[in-house]
Amino acid sequence: MESVFASIITIGDELLIGQVVDTNSAWMAQELNKAGIWLKRRVAVGDDKQEIINALEDQARDTHIILMTGGLGPTADDITKPVLNEYFGGKMVVDEKTLIHIQHLFANIYRRPLTDRNLLQAEVPDVCTVLPNKRGSAPGMWFEKDGKIFISLPGVPHEMKGIMTEEVLPRLQQHFTMPFIAHRTMLTAGIGESYLADIIQPWEEKLPAHLKLAYLPNYGMVRLRITGSGADKEQLDRDLDTEFAKVKVLAKEWMVIDEDLPxxxxxxxxxxxxxxxxxxxxxxxxxxxxxxxxxxxxxxxxxxxxxxxxxxxxxxxxxxxxxxxxxxxxxxxxxxxxxxxxxxxxxxxxxxxxxxxxxxxxxxxxxxxxxxxxxxxxxxxxxxxxxxxxxxxxxxxxxxxxxxxxxxxxxxxxxxxx
Amino acid sequence: MESVFASIITIGDELLIGQVVDTNSAWMAQELNKAGIWLKRRVAVGDDKQEIINALEDQARDTHIILMTGGLGPTADDITKPVLNEYFGGKMVVDEKTLIHIQHLFANIYRRPLTDRNLLQAEVPDVCTVLPNKRGSAPGMWFEKDGKIFISLPGVPHEMKGIMTEEVLPRLQQHFTMPFIAHRTMLTAGIGESYLADIIQPWEEKLPAHLKLAYLPNYGMVRLRITGSGADKEQLDRDLDTEFAKVKVLAKEWMVIDEDLPxxxxxxxxxxxxxxxxxxxxxxxxxxxxxxxxxxxxxxxxxxxxxxxxxxxxxxxxxxxxxxxxxxxxxxxxxxxxxxxxxxxxxxxxxxxxxxxxxxxxxxxxxxxxxxxxxxxxxxxxxxxxxxxxxxxxxxxxxxxxxxxxxxxxxxxxxxxx
The missing domain is CATH 3.90.950.20 (CinA-like)
Known part of the structure; x- marks a missing residue:
């Protein structure tokens, strides 16, 4: 069983130049990780055709799944859809289901007149599988090329999350055979990262190779996370529990909780x-x-x-x-x-x-x-x-x-x- | 006068897999932008030697400045410093000023014993210029290679911001001759992005080439930003004021304020x-x-x-x-x-x-x-x-x-x- 690698490309000038903080890719990374897909790289590029194409080609070289968010809005600065259409050699066609959905959204939910710009959002490249967006007007798109999967999602966070959960993750799980990934996390308070590291170093050095420790300092506290991967879910859980029990004893004095809870x-x-x-x-x-x-x-x-x-x-x-x-x-x-x-x-x-x-x-x-x-x-x-x-x-x-x-x-x- | 391009590489497993949301690179991007430096790309990679080196080489191909944050902590998972030392062909030496600063921090501010791990933070590659970190123990580092500038900064936001403001931006401004960049921003409320776009389209289509319009929708409001660049600051300001006055008339009904204020x-x-x-x-x-x-x-x-x-x-x-x-x-x-x-x-x-x-x-x-x-x-x-x-x-x-x-x-x- 081979590891499955993914990369995320965030598209949009406003994200690139920092007018908006990107919270999408952190959420996507966590969801991929839970599903056993390793994130290799995240890239942010502007609304620029050549930059988008370069990013697609760079990421396709060593990852299996290339996820994109953003650049699907109705305004002229959003160019992702025509760029993908050209890159994958398609032609734009109206997706009937999306059209009906957009008409429904504007008539019954937004209660606003439907403009030509909004109607254009029902057009998709004929070479993609449409991923329905229940929460907005820009649908997601799934392309395949040379054995790689390219997925384009809108940048609006709750729309992206809906399509990821309902469409992307189930389809990826059908498409790949993946190793099991599991985590054990504890939150500590009252001790700095380097002191904690000194205390647990002898244990950390003896961790088996399929388990990896990370220190996640945040707001004056440190979370410790052990991540493991393996083909046998039960064995992996046993290994994680064994090591987690050991580090809990070592860090007992500073442990807030032995779950990944804020x-x-x-x-x-x-x-x-x-x-x-x-x-x-x-x-x-x-x-x-x-x-x-x-x-x-x-x-x-x-x-x-x-x-x-x-x-x-x-x-x-x-x-x-x-x-x-x-x-x-x-x-x-x-x-x-x-x-x-x-x-x-x-x-x-x-x-x-x-x-x-x-x-x-x-x-x-x-x-x-x-x-x-x-x-x-x-x-x-x-x-x-x-x-x-x-x-x-x-x-x-x-x-x-x-x-x-x-x-x-x-x-x-x-x-x-x- | 040539445009100066920068890229940002964010290093760290916790950022890559989304356990921590990256707010650093948005802030850095804005500061670079204000200084007349165009951000071309942002990349996030894990704590992995080959990934870090690949990112350095990829970004150095078409940007002049490569900024890195993260991976400078005292624990074993933070590998940025040794990787950079090897990549730039240096050897590790103790930086006396940093050593004195770290001793001062632990004795007078943190009031904690100084461990060997903390002392290691005073070691830097002998081929870099040290950028002092007044707010923490990991110094910034400035490398030059083949005419490109590589800057490594700690991932702790207020430490990174301090070094950027006090060291990096003044040094970059000395190093490059840059075009003037200026913005005009207004906040609108009560109108969707696509409706606003329809209303201002005739004006947008006639914008001179050195001015660019962006729609920044956020929390149900839309900010409009015109960005311009030019060699003559006064001419640029005049051009921006002229166009800003026009769009303010068009969007009058929905304008909250004609400044970039939340x-x-x-x-x-x-x-x-x-x-x-x-x-x-x-x-x-x-x-x-x-x-x-x-x-x-x-x-x-x-x-x-x-x-x-x-x-x-x-x-x-x-x-x-x-x-x-x-x-x-x-x-x-x-x-x-x-x-x-x-x-x-x-x-x-x-x-x-x-x-x-x-x-x-x-x-x-x-x-x-x-x-x-x-x-x-x-x-x-x-x-x-x-x-x-x-x-x-x-x-x-x-x-x-x-x-x-x-x-x-x-x-x-x-x-x-x-």
């Missing part, structure tokens, strides 16, 4: 297990922690809400922080976040609360309270714990890292009460 | 001009609007805070939505968001308030109130306006688009009062 889901899982609720009182993170928690479907079962107390008067009025505390200790202080926790528990009637106040920068720092100083408090009716952080990043990263570290403190606190 | 900054700018304050009351967006507003430095001048009222009891207790309204009209209704606006104005003492309630999915919909239904109200003491949306995306995209459309309604409301 922290906001871990917190939600714990709360659901305990049947408890929580709230937040955010100053410096300005609603970002609330956003992380509520981005999980079903979070309303355990999350009641937040008071984003950006102004001091909101801390006083809604969270009952005393004017005296704000005047003497200041808004960024242990005393203030303790009172904010109590205020959130009272105002939002929850079992747990998390409060945070800090200086995210670039301005607002002082010698005593520099940019990056953050106070966090976590509590319930019985107990409140506090923690001081000193971050050294830019504003957005300070917000993200502070949110993640606070969620980790909350996780520990909830787990200890459980 | 909506959250436009709203902040208006509020500062009026000397007014605002607050938010969020249900379905769960703090995301507060986060967008507070991600702007200095937003505390006009933003007081938010009540994230995820649970109905929080809508009642903190925003004074009446139990009767919640029982009869429901949490997702025009009546509820109107009361939420009033509640936010009262509780947070602001001039303006924005309230939102909806069903983001995947669950929670009903035939009468399907997933994607969102009610928004914007108001001040005198007046409240409401708007109903029906989005058709996944949860995260529904949240993002609802937040953006609400901010646009808020912008219009504030502008009308000004």
């Amino acid at each position: 922290l906001n889901m871990v917190v939600g899982k714990l709360l659901k297990e305990q049947g408890k609720t929580m709230s937040t009182a955010e100053s410096c993170t300005g609603g970002y922690i609330a956003h992380l928690i509520t981005s999980i479907p079903g979070s309303s079962a355990y999350y009641k809400g937040s008071v984003v107390a950006y102004a001091n008067e909101v801390k006083e009025n809604l969270l009952k922080v005393t004017p005296g505390t704000l005047a003497t200790a200041g808004a960024v202080s242990e005393e203030t976040v303790k009172q904010m926790v109590k205020g959130a528990l009272d105002a939002l009637h929850t079992d747990y609360a998390l409060a945070i106040s800090g200086i995210m920068g670039p301005d607002g720092g002082s010698p005593e309270k520099p940019v990056g100083l953050v106070w966090v408090a976590i509590g319930n009716r019985e107990k409140t714990v506090t923690h001081q952080f000193n971050f050294r990043f830019d504003r957005m990263r300070n917000i993200e890292i502070a949110a993640n570290h606070s969620l980790n403190l909350l996780r520990k606190f909830i787990a200890e009460q459980g | 909506l959250n900054m436009v709203v902040g700018k208006l509020l500062k001009e009026q000397g007014k304050t605002m607050s938010t009351a969020e249900s379905c967006t769960g703090g995301y609007i507060a986060h967008l507003i507070t991600s702007i430095p200095g937003s505390s001048a006009y933003y007081k805070g938010s009540v994230v009222a995820y649970a109905n009891e929080v809508k009642e207790n903190l925003l004074k939505v009446t139990p009767g309204t919640l029982a009869t009209a429901g949490a997702v209704s025009e009546e509820t968001v109107k009361q939420m606006v009033k509640g936010a104005l009262d509780a947070l003492h602001t001039d303006y308030a924005l309230a939102i309630s909806g069903i983001m999915g995947p669950d929670g919909g009903s035939p009468e109130k399907p997933v994607g239904l969102v009610w928004v109200a914007i108001g001040n003491r005198e007046k409240t306006v409401t708007h109903q949306f029906n989005f058709r995306f996944d949860r995260m995209r529904n949240i993002e688009i609802a937040a953006n459309h609400s901010l646009n309604l808020l912008r219009k409301f504030i502008a009308e009062q000004g």
Whole structure:
């Protein structure tokens, strides 16, 4: 059984020059990987005929599957479809099913008049298999040439994901015989990548060749992932479990969870297990922690809400922080976040609360309270714990890292009460 | 004067297989673009020697500058530095300045013991120019070969950005004579890409060859950007201003702003001009609007805070939505968001308030109130306006688009009062 290799070509000036961040190819890479297809390369090119053709030829040399996204829009700068038509020697024909679908979309969903530009989206090269796009007007296209598969998908993320899931992955799985790929992932916090590496090095050096370790540092935490491949799924799972058990012992002190779950889901899982609720009182993170928690479907079962107390008067009025505390200790202080926790528990009637106040920068720092100083408090009716952080990043990263570290403190606190 | 072309190579298994989304190369692309350097291609490869070397050779064929990020960490999976040392025929030597910097970082900033792995980060190929990294331990490296420039930077975003700004861009500007590049950008809302294209097509077709138009659709809005290049900066600015004035007339009805500013900054700018304050009351967006507003430095001048009222009891207790309204009209209704606006104005003492309630999915919909239904109200003491949306995306995209459309309604409301 041979390994199957894929490459992804992202097409579009706006992606190439960075006006839009490409999140598509990361998602596609993960899905391919889960399906046992190894991603060899990702390339981004502009809306330029010769660049697109060069990329197709370069990637076809050493990968079996060439996936493209983008450049299928209705405007003149989107040229992917005519370029592919010419490259694969087809001629443009109207795809009847796509035409009916587009007419339905505009008449019943968008409720807008159908323009000639939109109708053109029903035209496809006659040498491709059409991959229906239930969520939009530009269909996906599947070409085969010299034993290689070329797939073109729209760049709109939810449209691309729909076609990948419903059409591309099932068709690829039918087409190739692939090795099984499996992963074991754990999240660690409170230890840097290089220290962790020192601790697990003796184990890592003895890993069998079909298992590979990766360090994935993110927002001040490190995920460890073992990836394995093999023809025998059960044997592969046994090998992975054996090695994962060993590294879990070595990294026990810093392990947050032994699953590939983000922290906001871990917190939600714990709360659901305990049947408890929580709230937040955010100053410096300005609603970002609330956003992380509520981005999980079903979070309303355990999350009641937040008071984003950006102004001091909101801390006083809604969270009952005393004017005296704000005047003497200041808004960024242990005393203030303790009172904010109590205020959130009272105002939002929850079992747990998390409060945070800090200086995210670039301005607002002082010698005593520099940019990056953050106070966090976590509590319930019985107990409140506090923690001081000193971050050294830019504003957005300070917000993200502070949110993640606070969620980790909350996780520990909830787990200890459980 | 010849055009200068660059390519970016992103190195790392975690980026290649999509465990981490690459935001570095979008930022780098924008900075290069502003400096008059055209990005030709972006490539992502894994931590694999041959793949890295192939990428270097492929990119050096038709670009002048090859920028690399990633693969410089202290762990065994990071191999970029030894690969570059071998490729450029160097030998590893300790860079004294980097060594002193690393010792300082660990002693005074990280306050952690220095391990052998960290010390190794002070070693660099003797054939490179070291680009100091003030924010971390892995220095950047500048190589030259056959008239091409190869630059290796760490993958940690704020470290990479620091070295780019302080070292790479000034050095590149010294090294090359570059054409001037300038942009004019406007943000539009309320019109689809293809309709907008139909309206401005006659103008677009007559654009002079050194000006290029791009459509940048994002979160239900479309940015229009004209990019020009030329040797004479003043002439270029005149040409851009002339064409920009024409398209502004054509797109007047949908224009949000004629600058390259995101909506959250436009709203902040208006509020500062009026000397007014605002607050938010969020249900379905769960703090995301507060986060967008507070991600702007200095937003505390006009933003007081938010009540994230995820649970109905929080809508009642903190925003004074009446139990009767919640029982009869429901949490997702025009009546509820109107009361939420009033509640936010009262509780947070602001001039303006924005309230939102909806069903983001995947669950929670009903035939009468399907997933994607969102009610928004914007108001001040005198007046409240409401708007109903029906989005058709996944949860995260529904949240993002609802937040953006609400901010646009808020912008219009504030502008009308000004």
